[in-house]
Amino acid sequence: MASAQSSDSGPGVVDPDERFFWALMRRFETLAVDRYAALAPALLLDEKVRFVERLAADGADPAALAASPLEKPSGELLARAQQSRDEAATLLVQGIVLECLGQAIYRLVAGRTEGVSEASRQRAAEGLAASAAVTAAAGARIAERLGTGEPLYARFADVTYDVVAALDPLADPVDCVFGRRFGLRFADVMGEFTADLVGVCTGLGMQRRKVVAHLTGAAMGV
């Protein structure tokens, strides 16, 4: 166990609730790195790999996660993310959608001035930087490999619907588990996430209103 050890990235996370949070994030980040290694090596950045290694070193207890209300909806989200079976889908689902989700979460945690330890704030800042770097790389690779504009939107809408639709069941568990403790609320995450994702998509030439309508449809089940 290296949970309380210092590392080159600062002190380890010791607070049990925070360790639980990082155990959850580690599941998503580990999947991301695995998917990039298998299907989208252009996104396998050193920064991301190092970040995942640090999360692993925190050694959070997976049993607590298994017993929490987050287990089922987060497992469903992970399962849907794993359905990306080629580079194109991995770039869009993992490199854009889930990395934007990660950035939204990390930005909110890194920006908390109370209720969150310095160790977690620092860890979140690292995660935010790593995620932003991956998203930038994904944007470049998407433009090169899949093109931009309307044809890209059609593909984006097709492969990301199920993943975005899997976010809504996380709402109550996130508010319940992290809302009171960290002030991390699902609505705040979604607000940041949507703003980030729409920005990335319009940067790739997709029409803003179409992207927003797609996200609305997926997130609200229409």
Place this chain on the structure above:
Amino acid sequence: MAGASGGVLVTGGSGFLGSLVATTALRRSDGPIVLPIRRPEARDKVLARIAAEAAAEGEPLRDADRARLHIEPWPPPHGLGAMAARLARLGVRDILHCAGCLSYFNVAKLLDGNIELTRRMLELGARLDVRRFVFLSTAYCSGFTDALIPERLHEKPGEDPTDYTRTKRDAEWMVAESGLPWVIVRPSVVIGDSRDGRYGGKPYGIYQFWGALERYMVGAYPPVLHLVAARAPVNLLHQEAFVEGFWAAYRELPDGAVMHLASRDEGLPSMRDLTMLWFREYGGPRLVHLYERLDAVPMDTVAPPLRQWLEFTAVNSEIASVRWNFQRDRLEAMRERGLPFRDVSMETIAVVQNRFVRDSEKLREFVAQYRECGSPEPEIVVHDAA
């Protein structure tokens, strides 16, 4: 058509409007009702939905009604011949094509759900030599226009609000050029029943505003709220009015007729009226800024949940910011002849809104909190376009 009998094929029976039509077909006709569904495992759900609607109308399904219902899987493209033969044996004479895709911009799904499916239904109709093919379209397939929107096919449409409206218009033309005896029904935005507020549809239209509020805003209102709430009347239509109008169109209109189903303008609320109704009923934050359009909102100053709410309701806000002037001559003529049809009013909207809140635990808690702690009458600052 009046008094005609025979079997009816209703598509879209697993959806909101299709299930209302199927329930009505059961109640108002005496032949077999065939409901093709995409997912056979949803059979019990479809049946339960129809049973619930029939019960809500005070006419619970009897065994004889259930025996008339034939819920079947959609045939594969090469299976239309076999299906036509089966439908002919059941005595199906009419097709009420209510199925469709309501995605706003997913062109692949829209082409599949609105164009290809309609093509197959028309082919099926031709094989059956149907007496009537009724196509459920949308009043908004005219595209944006300031002019009166006529009850005929649109030859020069305006810019489309969404790809959904475009594909519905394209499908209308396919129907009209099919050679079958057709009728097209174009409802505006269907909301819950005016009597008890019940609603079985997805969160479109006004429900998208309330649904997004339920999802993203129930933590707390920000002290200052920025909302898009235009002054144009919103063309809402109660579900029981939809049912009456649709059925009358099916049974009474001549072949080749297009009919708009929309409430009279006089009582229609605007988004601003609806916003004020919400605050009057449930309280709100201290200060509310109202805008005509989303691009007038200072988005960089609003909190993420509110930004999310504004973004997710943006397309509907845009549609609701425009005056849609639907011709309603056919409906008015039917009403003069005695068609029962309840227009939307602030009073009936309140019934629907209260039902939505009553059915949502989150919203009940939220409004209770604001009744206690918030201002019952927030200060309103209106930012009208120049």
